[in-house]
Each structure stands twice: as C-alpha cells, then as structure tokens.
Amino acid sequence: xxxxxxxxxxxxxEAGYEDLTLELAxxxxxxxxxxxxxxxxxxxxxxxxxxxxxxxxxxRADNQWAKKNMDKLQQNFLMTDPVLAVENKLEIKLLxxxxxxQFKVNYNNDPKKWxxxxxxxxxxxxxxxNWSYQQEKNSVTIKNTIKGHKYTVNFLAxxxxxxxxxxxxxxxxxxxxxxxxxxxxIYPESQKHLLEYLEKWLQEHPQTDVVRFTxxxxxxxxxxxxxxxxxxxxxxxxxxxxxxxxxxxxKFEEERGYQLQSEDFINKGYYNSTHNVSGKKYQxxxxxxxxxxxxxxxxxxxxxxxxxxKAYVFYDDHWIGIEPYGKRFEEFGFDGLIKxxxxxxxxxxxxxxxxxxxxxxxxxxxxxxxxxxxxxxxxEGGDPTLDxxxxxxxxxxxxxxxxxxxxxxxxxxHLVEEFPDFVEYMEELTQExxxxxxxxxxxKVETAPYKVAVLTSWGDxxxxxxxxxxxxxxxxxxxxxxxxxxxxxxxxxFISFDDILENGIAEDIKVIINAGKLDSAxxxxxxxxxxxxxxxxxxxxxxxxxxIGAAEPSAARYSSQYFQLSHLLxxxxxxxxxxxxxxxxxxxQKDHFxxxxxxxxxxxxxxxxxxxxxxxxxxxxxxxxxEETIKLAARKFGQGRGVYLTSFRHSITNNRMxxxxxxxxxxxxxxxxxxxxxxxNLETAFFPKKQKxxxxxxSDQRQKSTIxxxxxxxxxxxxxxxxxxIINLNKRxxxxx
Numbered sequence: 001x002x003x004x005x006x007x008x009x010x011x012x013x014e015a016g017y018e019d020l021t022l023e024l025a026x027x028x029x030x031x032x033x034x035x036x037x038x039x040x041x042x043x044x045x046x047x048x049x050x051x052x053x054x055x056x057x058x059x060r061a062d063n064q065w066a067k068k069n070m071d072k073l074q075q076n077f078l079m080t081d082p083v084l085a086v087e088n089k090l091e092i093k094l095l096x097x098x099x100x101x102q103f104k105v106n107y108n109n110d111p112k113k114w115x116x117x118x119x120x121x122x123x124x125x126x127x128x129x130n131w132s133y134q135q136e137k138n139s140v141t142i143k144n145t146i147k148g149h150k151y152t153v154n155f156l157a158x159x160x161x162x163x164x165x166x167x168x169x170x171x172x173x174x175x176x177x178x179x180x181x182x183x184x185x186i187y188p189e190s191q192k193h194l195l196e197y198l199e200k201w202l203q204e205h206p207q208t209d210v211v212r213f214t215x216x217x218x219x220x221x222x223x224x225x226x227x228x229x230x231x232x233x234x235x236x237x238x239x240x241x242x243x244x245x246x247x248x249x250x251k252f253e254e255e256r257g258y259q260l261q262s263e264d265f266i267n268k269g270y271y272n273s274t275h276n277v278s279g280k281k282y283q284x285x286x287x288x289x290x291x292x293x294x295x296x297x298x299x300x301x302x303x304x305x306x307x308x309x310k311a312y313v314f315y316d317d318h319w320i321g322i323e324p325y326g327k328r329f330e331e332f333g334f335d336g337l338i339k340x341x342x343x344x345x346x347x348x349x350x351x352x353x354x355x356x357x358x359x360x361x362x363x364x365x366x367x368x369x370x371x372x373x374x375x376x377x378x379x380e381g382g383d384p385t386l387d388x389x390x391x392x393x394x395x396x397x398x399x400x401x402x403x404x405x406x407x408x409x410x411x412x413x414h415l416v417e418e419f420p421d422f423v424e425y426m427e428e429l430t431q432e433x434x435x436x437x438x439x440x441x442x443x444k445v446e447t448a449p450y451k452v453a454v455l456t457s458w459g460d461x462x463x464x465x466x467x468x469x470x471x472x473x474x475x476x477x478x479x480x481x482x483x484x485x486x487x488x489x490x491x492x493x494f495i496s497f498d499d500i501l502e503n504g505i506a507e508d509i510k511v512i513i514n515a516g517k518l519d520s521a522x523x524x525x526x527x528x529x530x531x532x533x534x535x536x537x538x539x540x541x542x543x544x545x546x547x548i549g550a551a552e553p554s555a556a557r558y559s560s561q562y563f564q565l566s567h568l569l570x571x572x573x574x575x576x577x578x579x580x581x582x583x584x585x586x587x588x589q590k591d592h593f594x595x596x597x598x599x600x601x602x603x604x605x606x607x608x609x610x611x612x613x614x615x616x617x618x619x620x621x622x623x624x625x626x627e628e629t630i631k632l633a634a635r636k637f638g639q640g641r642g643v644y645l646t647s648f649r650h651s652i653t654n655n656r657m658x659x660x661x662x663x664x665x666x667x668x669x670x671x672x673x674x675x676x677x678x679x680x681n682l683e684t685a686f687f688p689k690k691q692k693x694x695x696x697x698x699s700d701q702r703q704k705s706t707i708x709x710x711x712x713x714x715x716x717x718x719x720x721x722x723x724x725x726i727i728n729l730n731k732r733x734x735x736x737x
Contacts, residue, residue, distance in 0.1 A: 007031040008437060009430050010053060010360065010408025012367060015042040017414045022048060024413065024423065028430050034212065036367075036410050037168050046207040054208040057318065058300065059183045059217050060162045062197050066181040071108055072190050073158045074182040074218070075245045077265045078103065080153045082120050085145035092153050094138045097233070099224035101179065102166060106156040107135050109246040114156050116262045117142060121149035125263075152269070154262035156246070163222045163242075164214075164317045171370055172412075185217050185296055186248045198300055202307040210310045212338065216297050218243045218289070218320040221271065237467055238274035240282075240320055241265055243289045252288050260285065274467060277457045277525040293321030294328045301333045312336035312358065315350060325463045330355040338362055340410070342391055344486035345479075347398035349464035360406035364391045367411025378415035385422045389722050392429055393698050396724070397487025399433070400685035400694060401447070403440035407433050432724060436694065439726070443689040445489070446675070450510035450666055452490045454482070457521040459496025466522060477550045477607070478515040478522045480650040484658045485513075487683060489675075497527035505540045510666040512537065515550035515648065518557075528556035528564045541568050542638030546665025550645040551610050568642035570620030570635030574612040583614040586622045586630075593664050594634060594643070595623050597656045597680055604631055604657075607649035634664065641665045652698055656680035679705030682719065693727040695719060 006029030013021040013033040022045070025033060034053035035041050046052050059074070060066075066073065083092050094105050106114075111133050117126040117140060131142045131153075140153045162182040169177065183190050202211075221239035225231055244265055253259045264281050265272060272282050304311040313334050315324060323329060324337065336358030339350035350359050365371055365387045369379040376382035398404075407430070416422055439445075456462065456478070464486070466479040485492055493509070505512070516522030527533055534554070541547050547568045554565040555573070566572040574583075588601070595601045601624040613630040615622055624632040633644045643661050648654065663672040675686045681699040684707060686692075697703050697719040707715040719725055 008406045008434055010034050010406060012036045012410050012413050013041050013045045014413045015040045018042055018044040021045055021413060025050060028426050039412060051209040052207050053210045053212045054205055055212050055214055057214040058194055058198060059185060060165055060180040063178060063180050065193055066183050072183055072187050074184040074242065075106055075156055075158050076242050077154055077244055077262045078157050079266045079269050082150035082152050085147055085149050085151060087147060088145055090142045090145045090151055092140050094140065094153060094155055097225055099226050102159060102161050102224050103157040104160045105138055106158050109156060114246055114262060116154045118152050119149050120152055154266045163219050171368060184245055186245055191296055198303055208309055210312050211304045212312045212314060214314045215316065215318040216293055216322055217318055219318045220320055236273045239272050240286050240289055241271050243320060256284055275520050277521045289321045290323050290326055290328060294331050298332050310335040312338055315339040324353040325461050336360060341395050343394040343483055344398035345464045345482040347395050347404060348402055348486045351402035351404055352463055358405045360408060361404055362408055362410050367409060367413060367415045384419055385425050388425060393722065396696055397683060399436050400487055400683065401445055435726065439687050439690060439692060439694060443687045446686045446688055447489045447491050448668065451508045452492050452511045452662055453495045453509045455495055455512050455514045457497060457524055457527060459499055460494040463494045475517055477648040480648050481513060481515050481550060483650040484655040488659050490662060497524060497533055500536050501532055511546040511548060511662050513548045514553040518552045518555040523552050523555055528554050529558045534564050537565060541640035544639040546641045548643045548661060548665050550648050566616060568637050569644040570616055570642060571613050571630055571633050571644045572616065574614060584617055586615045588625060589621045589623055592623050593669055594660045605649060606631060606645060606647040609646040613646055641667065652680050673708045674710045675707065677705045677707050679703055691729040693729060694724060695727065696724040697722060
C-alpha cells in the first residue's frame with residue numbers, strides 16, 4: 001500500500017474522546033471533523049487544524065419553540081385499518097395499530113372539512129351526515145353501515161416525534177431524552193422563527209466551516225406501529241405523504257385552482273408510494289412542494305453564505321421536496337451533497353448530481369451499536385470490519401465509473417475502541433479511495449460507445465433510485481439491475497414514457513431496460529396502454545435498438561397480449577385467460593453469447609421468478625428455464641434484439657451476465673472483450689489519458705485472472721480478497737490501490 005496524501009475524509013468527532021478523535025483523524029487522514037446526532041464537538045477538537053462540519057436539522061432544532069407552537073407541527077393523512085361492520089353501527093379507533101408516540105390526531109382543523117370516511121367494500125365515500133367523531137375517545141362512529149362491508153377513516157394527524165430522531169433515539173437507547181418534534185416551515189410564523197434561529201446559530205458557531213443540512217424540511221414517509229413485531233408499517237423513500245397540512249392544501253388550491261382531498265393522498269390505502277404510477281394531481285402536488293422547498297430553502301442557504309460558510313445537503317432523511325435531479329435544484333445554491341450509501345447505485349445517485357461542487361459519501365456501517373434492522377454492529381456479536389468490507393465492495397464498483405470527491409463516517413466514534421481491526425481496515429480503505437479518486441481527476445473512464453437507458457414512469461427525476469437502499473425485496477428487480485449497472489462500463493440515463501412521446505428515442509441510446517411488476521411505476525402501468533409508446537419502441541428496435549425486459553416489462557391488461565412488447569421479447573405470460581391455447585414446445589439453447597460465462601444456465605439464480613412465462617414461437621431462443629417458467633430468453637427482431645429475464649438479482653455472476661445481455665442486445669459483441677477480466681470476480685476500469693487500468697476483486701477470496709486488452713495482448717493479475725490494483729499500461733508495472 002503506497003503512502004499518499006491525506007484528505008477527502010470526514011471523521012465523526014466526539015466531545016469527551018478528544019484524544020481518540022485526533023488520533024484517528026491522523027491515522028485515517030481526515031481533513032474534516034463533524035458532529036453527529038446526539039454528539040457535540042469540544043473546543044479541543046474545533047480549534048485543531050481541521051475543517052468543521054456542523055450537522056443541523058433545522059425543523060427539529062428548537063424543541064422549545066415547537067412545544068409552544070404545536071399547531072405548527074408537521075402533519076399527514078392517515079387511514080385506519082379496515083374494520084368489518086357486524087351491525088348497522090360501527091366505531092373505529094383512529095390510532096389503533098399506529099405508534100401513538102409518533103402521531104396525535106388533529107382536531108384543530110375541522111374534521112368534517114378535511115377527513116373522509118369510506119366504505120371500502122363498495123368503494124364509496126360515506127356521506128358526512130352518517131359519521132361523527134369523538135375527540136375524547138379518538139374515534140369515529142359510522143351509522144347506517146352495511147353488515148359485511150369494511151370501513152376506513154382518512155384523518156389528519158400531527159407528528160409529535162420526528163421520525164429520524166425517533167429512530168436514532170430508540171436504536172441508541174437515549175432513554176428519557178426529550179422527543180424532538182418536526183416544525184412545518186410552510187407557515188409564515190415558522191419561516192420567521194427558522195430564519196432567526198439559523199442566524200443566531202451561525203453567529204454562535206464561528207468555527208463551523210460547513211453547515212450540513214439534514215436534510216431540509218420534509219422526511220420521507222415512515223409510519224411506525226405500536227406492535228414491536230410490526231414496527232415499520234409503511235415506508236417509502238420518495239413519497240410526499242409527510243408534506244401535507246390544511247394550510248398547504250389551501251395555498252395549493254389558491255395557486256392551482258382546485259382542491260385536493262384526503263383520498264388524493266390516501267389512495268385507497270396505497271398512499272402515494274413511489275412504486276405506483278403517479279397521477280396528474282399528485283405530480284402537481286410534488287411540484288408545488290418542490291417550489292416551496294427551493295424558495296424557502298434558498299433563503300437559508302443565502303444566510304449560510306452571508307456568514308462565509310458553505311452549505312451541504314444530506315441526500316436522505318428530510319430530502320423530500322429537494323429533488324436533486326429536478327429542474328430547480330440548482331436554485332438552492334448548495335455547495336455540496338452528501339449521500340449515505342450501502343451500495344453502488346446510491347453512490348451513482350450522488351455522483352450524478354452536477355449542480356454541486358462536492359459529492360461526498362457517508363459509508364456504512366454507521367458507528368451505531370446496531371444496524372438498520374437491529375442486527376449487532378459495534379457491540380457484542382457484531383463484526384463491523386466484515387460489514388464495512390462487504391459494503392465497500394458494492395460502493396467501490398460505482399467508483400470505477402463515476403468520480404466521488406469525499407467519503408466519511410457518521411455516529412459515535414468511541415464505539416470503535418473495542419474493534420481495533422476496524423480501525424486498521426479504515427486506514428487501508430481511505431487510502432484506496434484516494435487513489436481511485438486521483439484516477440478520475442483530469443480523465444474520464446472508458447465506456448461502451450453507446451448509451452443504455454432505463455425506462456420508468458418517473459424518468460430522470462428518479463435517476464438511480466427505486467426505493468431507498470438496496471432492500472432485498474423480491475419484487476424489486478429494478479433495484480438489483482441498477483446495482484449491477486452502476487459498476488458496468490456503460491453510460492446510463494433515465495427516461496420516461498413522456499420523454500418518448502415528446503422527443504422520441506435519442507440516437508445515442510442503443511439499449512432500453514424496462515423492469516418491474518404489472519402496474520408499477522417501474523414497469524410503466526397505464527403508459528403501456530398508449531399505442532404510440534408501443535409503436536415508437538417497436539420501430540426503434542426494428543431499426544437496431546435492443547430492448548431488455550425483466551419481471552413484467554410492458555405489462556398491461558389491455559389487449560390480446562399481456563406483454564405489449566411480446567413481439568420483441570419473444571415471450572408472454574399466462575395469467576389464466578389463454579389456458580385453452582397450447583404453448584410452443586421449446587428446447588433450451590445451451591451455447592449463446594449471453595450465457596457464455598455461466599457455469600450452468602440450469603442453476604441460474606435470478607431471485608423470485610415471474611411464473612408462467614411461455615415462448616411465442618421458434619424465433620425465441622430460450623436460454624434458461626425450469627418446470628414453472630422460462631427464466632431467460634433472447635430474440636432477434638428486424639435489425640434489433642430483445643431479451644427477457646423473469647427477474648434479476650445482483651451478484652457477481654449475474655452482473656457479468658447483464659453485461660453480456662446489454663452487449664448482445666446492442667449488437668456490439670465484438671468490443672465486449674476490451675479490458676474484460678475472464679474471471680467475473682474481477683472488474684476493471686480503463687482511464688485512457690493516464691493509461692492506467694484499475695482492477696478490483698469483488699470477492700472474499702484471492703483471485704487470479706487474465707485481462708484482455710484491445711491490442712490483443714493480455715494481462716495476468718492476481719489480487720487478494722477485497723483488494724484492488726492499478727496497472728500502469730505505459731510501464732506494465734503493478735501496485736496496490
């Protein structure tokens with residue numbers, strides 16, 4: 001390991017552990033020290049020779065003001081669980097099942113104006129005259145109910161414990177520390193207070209160099225339950241459900257000319273999940289919130305700049321309304337963006353925001369006793385060193401393709417004292433990061449000579465995001481496709497169905513990927529009922545484009561086909577309507593470019609498969625299948641090609657297969673071998689100006705391989721577990737990265 005310059009690393013400091021803070025700052029090469037939630041920095045730390053990040057969550061910063069202005073707390077609509085009527089009268093407890101430390105029913109704003117009661121069995125709203133509310137009991141009584149029908153109540157609730165502080169409090173056992181409440185800045189009184197608070201705060205923190213906003217105002221939606229076995233009832237990292245208040249709804253009506261109701265947010269109990277195809281009303285609400293967040297947020301940023309400090313934003317937690325890939329983001333004036341990351345596509349999400357100068361990753365695991373799901377981390381039974389290595393394997397893949405400026409940690413530094421192996425490994429990791437960063441400076445990594453587009457209903461607004469972190473949800477093939485793509489040598493962009501309708505398909509896009517379940521925002525839902533979409537992609541493919549679909553791509557219950565692009569994919573799905581029609585009796589094609597690196601296509605593991613996939617005819621090449629379904633198929637269509645996957649799961653083997661699928665779909669198989677490691681455990685990135693090749697080992701075992709060069713020469717490499725190497729092609733000498 002070469003000794004190189006320090007810097008580009010942010011260390012979480014902690015008062016009471018000054019010696020440890022300064023010792024690790026030196027060892028890990030930190031140039032910045034930050035505070036974390038629940039910690040403070042002493043003068044011994046702030047007066048040392050480091051830049052200082054100060055964390056500020058402005059909406060929960062002044063709990064005393066929040067207590068005095070409870071009507072200015074943030075709100076949202078909740079829907080009760082459906083209750084079955086067993087007679088002609090029904091009483092529903094409003095907060096049954098919800099975590100009552102998080103919510104308080106709002107009776108300040110007329111329930112008869114803002115609430116709605118529904119007969120969900122009949123899918124009809126109950127007339128206002130047929131229901132009443134009992135504040136003292138936190139309940140609603142419905143009369144003239146129909147026995148056997150289910151009923152729900154949509155009601156407004158204040159949030160009396162801010163969700164992220166609540167999570168940190170419970171996770172880290174903060175005991176009787178007071179619960180922090182979220183103030184809603186939509187009110188003029190709140191805005192006045194927050195501006196005054198921030199200015200005073202800035203005056204009291206002269207040693208702060210960077211104000212790290214966590215994040216702005218509105219957190220992603222996160223409903224907690226009172227049952228410890230059902231703690232997280234609903235969470236969506238892109239939902240705007242936490243932005244609602246009667247005041248905001250009235251402002252929206254004044255600006256947009258129509259009134260939104262509770263059901264526009266409850267949406268039959270689905271809420272406005274990012275996984276659902278959004279409607280016009282919800283899109284306009286998002287735009288309304290975004291406009292407000294940018295307008296008031298930029299005032300806060302201007303104030304930070306007035307005091308000669310920089311403003312960074314954390315791309316998590318209260319990021320709703322910020323929209324880093326939205327058209328207004330640049331108006332904030334942020335100097336940097338910080339993203340906590342578990343994996344590669346999150347790193348790409350951060351790196352792809354062009355409107356800031358600094359892109360910083362907050363690595364996992366956090367210095368917390370437990371992880372997100374309660375598993376031990378920095379406590380007995382935990383192995384934070386192994387956790388860090390595994391997270392770094394994923395994140396590092398993205399660093400092959402995109403430049404990141406800084407990395408860092410968060411949490412409680414003193415927890416590392418019991419894990420000396422973690423301390424040693426972090427020294428190695430930080431040095432490796434700096435070497436990779438240097439490769440990107442003044443150079444651009446080589447990619448395939450064409451673009452890959454990911455087609456969803458959200459388009460570029462949700463670039464590199466499907467649902468928060470890399471959750472192992474069996475229905476989210478797209479998350480795993482993005483994770484694989486994030487480290488592959490392709491330029492990737494994100495397009496929507498509206499983009500195709502308005503602008504067609506750009507000439508430099510050679511491959512389109514569409515993946516998701518029926519009616520989801522990721523597959524496209526109602527958009528596939530538009531003949532113009534199907535025609536545009538069909539004609540584009542016939543002229544040489546490649547279409548890759550996973551799970552239920554182009555699915556719609558609309559025509560005689562379930563997959564509207566079955567003619568490109570070569571397969572369709574039996575959903576019970578065509579059982580009487582016999583299906584083509586295919587055989588498995590064992591030799592194919594796509595499956596060349598698979599030891600056995602029979603053992604292909606794509607996760608939870610989509611069942612009952614059948615071949616259309618003899619033109620479909622079936623590459624893998626089991627008794628239930630076709631798992632992988634390819635088909636030539638005119639000058640273009642189509643590939644179908646029944647699902648996808650990120651893994652070393654599947655990532656290489658996706659690399660091959662894209663090359664085959666693009667009709668660009670000849671250049672595929674350039675800088676390719678024969679061993680899929682090793683991945684490479686070539687920097688042409690520097691004439692250097694970065695090779696990473698994505699496994700926990702030592703790996704050997706041959707790497708093919710474009711000049712028909714070959715490079716033999718051997719890399720230890722988790723490690724990387726940089727090969728200087730001018731000298732053909734090797735050194736560790």
